[in-house]
Amino acid sequence: MTSSTLESLDTRSEPTGQIALVDLLDRLLGTGVVLAGDVVISLAGVDLVQVRLHALVTTVRAEMAAAGRGVA
C-alpha cells in the first residue's frame, strides 16, 4: 500500500501539525459534540459514519482500479 494515490489518506505522509484526514473524520463525525442543528435534524436517518466510510472506500477503490490494480 505505497501507491501515491493513497498518500492523501496516509497518516505518515501528513505534514507535521496537520491532522490526517481519516483521524479528522473519526473525530468530526464519530466523537465530540453533537448539537442537533436545524438541518442535521432532518438528516438524522443518515448514519454519517457509514456515509464517510462509503465515500472513502469507494474513492480508494476507484483510485486503485484506475491504477490498474484489482481490489479483492
Next chain:
Amino acid sequence: MTETAAYLYAIARGVDPDRLAGTPGLDGEPLRVVDHRGLVAVVSEVDLADYGEEGLRRNLEDLAWLEQVARGHDDVVQRVAALGPVTPLRLATICLDDDGVRARLDEWYDALQAALDRVQGRQEWSVKAYADDRPAAAPAEEPATTGAGAGAAYLQRKKASTLQRASAQDRALELAERVHHALAGRSVASRRLQPQDPRLTGHEGTMTLNGAYLVEEAEAGAFAMEADELAAAHPEARIEVHGPWPPYSFATLDPT
C-alpha cells in the same frame, strides 16, 4: 438571492471576536460569533443549496467536498482553540438563523459549560499502535514423510503455525493494552477509538490501538516522552504519536 444558514464550528468561552478576523470560514465567508450568556458560537454563512438536507446528502458522498469542509472546519477550530477553551462541533451542524443558534446554547447551556471546564487548558493527543501481521520465521521444513505419517505431520505443522499466529496476536493486543494503560495514567481522560481500516489509511499491519488522550498543556512534554519511550521499548509494534490537537474526542455533552 440564495438562501443561507449559519454553519457552527465550535462553542467557546472568552474568545474575542476581533481575533478571529483574518481567518476565513468555509467558502471564504467571514467568521462571526453569536455571543449568548457567556458562550460564544463561532459561525459563518453557508449556502443552503450545498448545506441543506438535499445538498448535504449529495455532498457527503463526495470525498473532495468532505475533505475540504473537514479541513476548513478544523482550521477554524484550531484558530479558536488558540484563543480559549473550545468544544468543536460535529461536521455540518447548521442552524437556519442566529435565533436557532441561541436556542441550542440555551438548551445545552450547563452541558456546554461543563464540557468547556473539562477541556480548558488541555489538549488531545493521538497514539496508535500497529502489530506486524507477517508470520514470524516459517517453521523449519520437516523431512518428507510418506504414508500415513505425512498427513499427520502436515496437520501438526498447520496447527503449530495457527497457534503461533494466535499467540502473536494475543501479545500484540496485550501490548496495546499496556501502552494505553500507561498513557491513560498520564492523561486527564482517555478513550479508545475504533481501529482504522488499512484501506483508508494505507497503514501496514493491524491497528491494535487508536487511543485519544486528554492531556494538561503543562504535561504535554512528559506525555510525549512517555509515548516515545514506549515506542522505543517495543520495536515489535509500531507506535505513532500525533498532537497536540484541539480536544475533539473529549468535548462531549453529558446529559446531566
